[in-house]
Amino acid sequence: MDKKELKSSLELFAHKLKNPIHAAVINLDVLKVKLSKQGTDKKTLKHVEIAAAEVQRISLIIQNYFDELK
Amino acid sequence: MSKKKEKILIADDEESIVIGLTALLEEEGYDVSSVMDGLKAFDELKRQNYALLLADLKMPGLDGLQILNKIKKSGIQTEVIIITGKGTILTAVKAMKAGAYDYLTKPVQPDRLRSIIPKALEHYRLLISHKNLEQQIKQLTHYEDLIGQSSKMLDVYRIIDAVADSTANVIITGESGTGKELVARAIHKKSGRKSQPFVAINVSALPEQILENELFGHEKGAFTGAISEKPGCFELANKGTFFLDEIGEMAMEMQTKLLRVLEEQRFRRLGGKKEIEVDVRVIAATNIILKQALEEKKLREDLYFRLCVVEIDLPPLRQRLDDVPILIEEFLNFFNQKNNKNIEGLTQRCQQALMRYNWPGNVRELKNVIERAVLLTRTSKIDIDVLPERVVAATSEISDTFADMPEGEKAEGTVMAIPFGTKFDEVERRVLLETLKMVGNNKTKAAKVLGISLKTIHNKLRKYQHEEK
Numbered sequence: 001m002d003k004k005e006l007k008s009s010l011e012l013f014a015h016k017l018k019n020p021i022h023a024a025v026i027n028l029d030v031l032k033v034k035l036s037k038q039g040t041d042k043k044t045l046k047h048v049e050i051a052a053a054e055v056q057r058i059s060l061i062i063q064n065y066f067d068e069l070k
Numbered sequence: 071m072s073k074k075k076e077k078i079l080i081a082d083d084e085e086s087i088v089i090g091l092t093a094l095l096e097e098e099g100y101d102v103s104s105v106m107d108g109l110k111a112f113d114e115l116k117r118q119n120y121a122l123l124l125a126d127l128k129m130p131g132l133d134g135l136q137i138l139n140k141i142k143k144s145g146i147q148t149e150v151i152i153i154t155g156k157g158t159i160l161t162a163v164k165a166m167k168a169g170a171y172d173y174l175t176k177p178v179q180p181d182r183l184r185s186i187i188p189k190a191l192e193h194y195r196l197l198i199s200h201k202n203l204e205q206q207i208k209q210l211t212h213y214e215d216l217i218g219q220s221s222k223m224l225d226v227y228r229i230i231d232a233v234a235d236s237t238a239n240v241i242i243t244g245e246s247g248t249g250k251e252l253v254a255r256a257i258h259k260k261s262g263r264k265s266q267p268f269v270a271i272n273v274s275a276l277p278e279q280i281l282e283n284e285l286f287g288h289e290k291g292a293f294t295g296a297i298s299e300k301p302g303c304f305e306l307a308n309k310g311t312f313f314l315d316e317i318g319e320m321a322m323e324m325q326t327k328l329l330r331v332l333e334e335q336r337f338r339r340l341g342g343k344k345e346i347e348v349d350v351r352v353i354a355a356t357n358i359i360l361k362q363a364l365e366e367k368k369l370r371e372d373l374y375f376r377l378c379v380v381e382i383d384l385p386p387l388r389q390r391l392d393d394v395p396i397l398i399e400e401f402l403n404f405f406n407q408k409n410n411k412n413i414e415g416l417t418q419r420c421q422q423a424l425m426r427y428n429w430p431g432n433v434r435e436l437k438n439v440i441e442r443a444v445l446l447t448r449t450s451k452i453d454i455d456v457l458p459e460r461v462v463a464a465t466s467e468i469s470d471t472f473a474d475m476p477e478g479e480k481a482e483g484t485v486m487a488i489p490f491g492t493k494f495d496e497v498e499r500r501v502l503l504e505t506l507k508m509v510g511n512n513k514t515k516a517a518k519v520l521g522i523s524l525k526t527i528h529n530k531l532r533k534y535q536h537e538e539k
Binding site for chain 1 (some may be wrong): 156
């Protein structure tokens with residue numbers, strides 16, 4: 001695999017991750033809203049918030065990597 | 071609370087995204103439906119109204135941009151937000167150009183979604199209320215396909231309303247191009263026969279034998295070339311309305327045959343033995359003056375009385391000039407759309423020229439003039455240079471006398487306003503003084519423009535001077 005092929009393969013890889021990340025971000029947000037409406041305690045909610053933040057972090061890491069490739 | 075009722079359609083081929091977005095928007099109080107491919111999205115939008123479509127750019131069937139294009143083409147009213155994986159400027163530009171309200175890149179931030187949706191819905195509401203207003207205005211100026219709100223047209227609408235639901239035969243009179251067939255269609259659409267056929271025939275366009283064949287049809291073998299049976303207009307119009315245009319041009323013999331059908335509601339096809347019974351409402355039209363036609367024996371009296379249960383006389387356009395601006399606007403919109411143009415309107419002098427012309431060809435002529443003007447105009451407004459010679463010539467006769475005046479002093483200045491109720495002497499005084507002003511106080515010219523003698527001008531001026539003292 002030459003450099004050019006590697007680059008486009010990585011771009012495709014990054015792009016393919018967008019859908020699952022998108023789904024995770026939306027669904028974790030829904031979970032947070034629903035749990036807080038049900039009166040779930042803050043400690044439990046904190047775990048959801050961490051998960052959501054970490055998914056966002058994965059997204060950022062990929063985005064940065066993607067930008068650097070260009 | 072209005073957002074609670076608004077319907078949003080989600081189109082995405084990933085189930086986990088559909089589930090998430092649906093729940094998120096339902097939590098916000100919207101009425102949410104979803105589909106998992108582009109074709110289904112378009113079908114659903116055709117089936118019922120949605121205020122907003124949230125569509126993934128990449129989908130099987132149709133992709134987001136293709137749906138967007140189809141929505142715009144078919145005239146479906148809905149806002150569209152495109153969600154795209156590639157956050158490139160090119161995709162964004164494409165989406166916005168195709169008419170998307172906005173686009174979002176994956177992963178979509180839930181708060182961004184929550185803030186953008188109410189804005190898109192507000193936009194949708196404005197669009198809908200604008201459409202409703204347009205519709206209301208249209209209802210004020212339109213009656214079925216007839217356009218106009220002058221008192222003469224309102225009279226016509228009233229008669230149509232009154233007679234539409236009866237079975238009475240109607241005769242419509244009016245010059246060529248006044249819209250006699252539109253009146254006939256309006257009567258049909260307003261009647262209980264509206265779901266039945268409307269058949270129209272122009273009598274003057276056909277030789278007698280062909281006309282008879284058209285009206286009554288023929289049996290197989292009725293004449294050379296009659297290789298199969300053919301129903302005529304009366305049969306085709308059964309239970310509906312039959313419109314006979316230019317009835318004054320019909321040969322006497324045919325008028326006799328027509329009268330028999332009107333009286334008995336039955337007839338035989340050419341070469342046929344069997345009598346065919348029909349239930350047809352006949353509306354006839356003519357552009358000749360009926361009284362004259364009767365006197366000249368062009369129209370059988372008994373046929374006239376049979377047809378003329380109700381007579382609707384359509385006014386020529388020159389008798390309803392106040393409808394000209396509405397007609398111009400309607401035709402301008404129509405031909406703008408047809409020719410993919412965006413002409414905003416008419417220059418003042420062009421509008422004035424069209425208001426002064428006497429329109430011998432009536433609405434049809436006005437329509438043709440506007441079509442031609444739309445095709446020829448290369449600027450944002452139609453000017454007199456694209457009007458046909460006859461229109462400009464007829465209207466410029468009035469201002470010919472101003473022709474040798476310097477540019478800038480003529481044209482726009484040729485109109486003056488005089489309030490209703492002004493005494494006639496005062497009207498005369500103002501017109502005379504204004505005209506003098508326009509021709510640079512040249513009394514000979516003023517006399518020519520006003521069509522009076524130089525002596526009269528001198529006398530009047532002396533009188534005014536005397537009054538002022």
